Amino acid sequence: MTLGSPPAAVTPVKCVVWDLDETLWRGVLSEGDDVVLASGARDAVLALDERGILQSIASRNDPAPAQERLTALGLREYFLFPQIGWSEKTASLEALARSLDLPLDAFLFVDDDPFEREAVRFAHPEVRCVTAEALSTLLDRPDLQPAHLTEDGRRRRQMYQREALRRQEEEAFVGPRIDFLRTLGMTLTIAPATDGDLERAAELTVRTHQLNTTGRTYSPAELAVFARSPEHRLLIGQLADRHGDHGRIGLALVALGREVWTIKLLLMSCRVLSRNLGSTLITALLRAARDAGVRLEAELVPTDRNRRMMITYRFAGFRRVRVEGTVTVLEHDLQAIPEYPDYVAVRE
Numbered sequence: 001m002t003l004g005s006p007p008a009a010v011t012p013v014k015c016v017v018w019d020l021d022e023t024l025w026r027g028v029l030s031e032g033d034d035v036v037l038a039s040g041a042r043d044a045v046l047a048l049d050e051r052g053i054l055q056s057i058a059s060r061n062d063p064a065p066a067q068e069r070l071t072a073l074g075l076r077e078y079f080l081f082p083q084i085g086w087s088e089k090t091a092s093l094e095a096l097a098r099s100l101d102l103p104l105d106a107f108l109f110v111d112d113d114p115f116e117r118e119a120v121r122f123a124h125p126e127v128r129c130v131t132a133e134a135l136s137t138l139l140d141r142p143d144l145q146p147a148h149l150t151e152d153g154r155r156r157r158q159m160y161q162r163e164a165l166r167r168q169e170e171e172a173f174v175g176p177r178i179d180f181l182r183t184l185g186m187t188l189t190i191a192p193a194t195d196g197d198l199e200r201a202a203e204l205t206v207r208t209h210q211l212n213t214t215g216r217t218y219s220p221a222e223l224a225v226f227a228r229s230p231e232h233r234l235l236i237g238q239l240a241d242r243h244g245d246h247g248r249i250g251l252a253l254v255a256l257g258r259e260v261w262t263i264k265l266l267l268m269s270c271r272v273l274s275r276n277l278g279s280t281l282i283t284a285l286l287r288a289a290r291d292a293g294v295r296l297e298a299e300l301v302p303t304d305r306n307r308r309m310m311i312t313y314r315f316a317g318f319r320r321v322r323v324e325g326t327v328t329v330l331e332h333d334l335q336a337i338p339e340y341p342d343y344v345a346v347r348e
Contacts, residue, residue, distance in 0.1 A: 023112045043139075089111070184343070200247070213265060215303055252266050252267075262299060287337060
């Protein structure tokens with residue numbers, strides 16, 4: 001059974017980055033203007049947040065007055081890792097990409113100044129740039145229309161905010177990083193996907209690029225076929241820790257042959273990139289194949305983004321056995337299966 005589509009040609013925007021003066025608001029704060037929100041700005045910010053699209057700021061301003069004004073306008077909480085200061089906006093976007101673990105082509109930059117937009121285009125041609133005048137039609141852009149809108153998606157900003165708290169704790173933690181991971185009390189639940197998981201599972205295939213073995217996208221209807229097929233196993237991973245629920249962050253699709261199982265897709269949300277959980281999901285699949293008495297293969301379609309997944313497979317003990325067109329096929333001999341890391345409790 002072959003379903004799914006190759007990676008989409010247009011990458012959905014995952015984060016909108018706003019300038020402040022004469023863009024999000026009218027007036028120049030540092031010149032003493034009594035700035036007011038631009039027409040439609042509040043509606044745009046709230047709608048993007050509801051769609052699960054992250055937002056931040058890249059503004060040349062004194063940080064404290066700008067943050068105070070955002071608070072007074074009731075919008076401060078909607079912006080992650082705001083870059084307010086006197087740095088180049090090209091550098092601000094680089095900092096946001098690092099903080100959010102997102103590639104630059106996932107960003108859209110809104111600024112009234114043509115010089116700033118051209119500087120960003122020159123340094124980062126993959127970043128989409130629009131004028132402040134585009135605010136009235138911003139929400140109509142196709143790349144700001146998520147294919148799937150789920151409860152996990154609607155809570156994306158809050159999940160990133162909790163992740164920021166974890167990072168602050170990690171920076172203050174004294175000792176090896178693995179000891180810090182043990183303090184989080186992580187629990188990864190791996191279970192067959194139900195009908196209630198399919199919208200989120202489809203969303204994961206569309207949004208996840210770095211930690212994705214093939215880049216293929218699937219609709220909820222296509223995934224429903226696999227979830228109900230006796231010849232396949234569709235598994236979803238949900239993560240929680242002492243800070244709260246990360247939601248459904250992992251997906252595995254396995255074709256169940258009589259002698260060989262094949263991992264057709266394996267992915268992990270970039271939000272948990274630093275938790276090393278891809279290998280944990282692989283270990284669960286290795287154990288299941290061993291217990292079923294079958295061989296285990298895995299398909300990988302190498303891209304310019306997912307090299308990390310090849311490395312993850314290699315560290316787990318897979319070796320390349322053949323290439324079929326664009327697909328690299330790996331195999332594990334199931335002789336030495338890695339243990340689950342001791343910093344995460346796994347429930348299957």
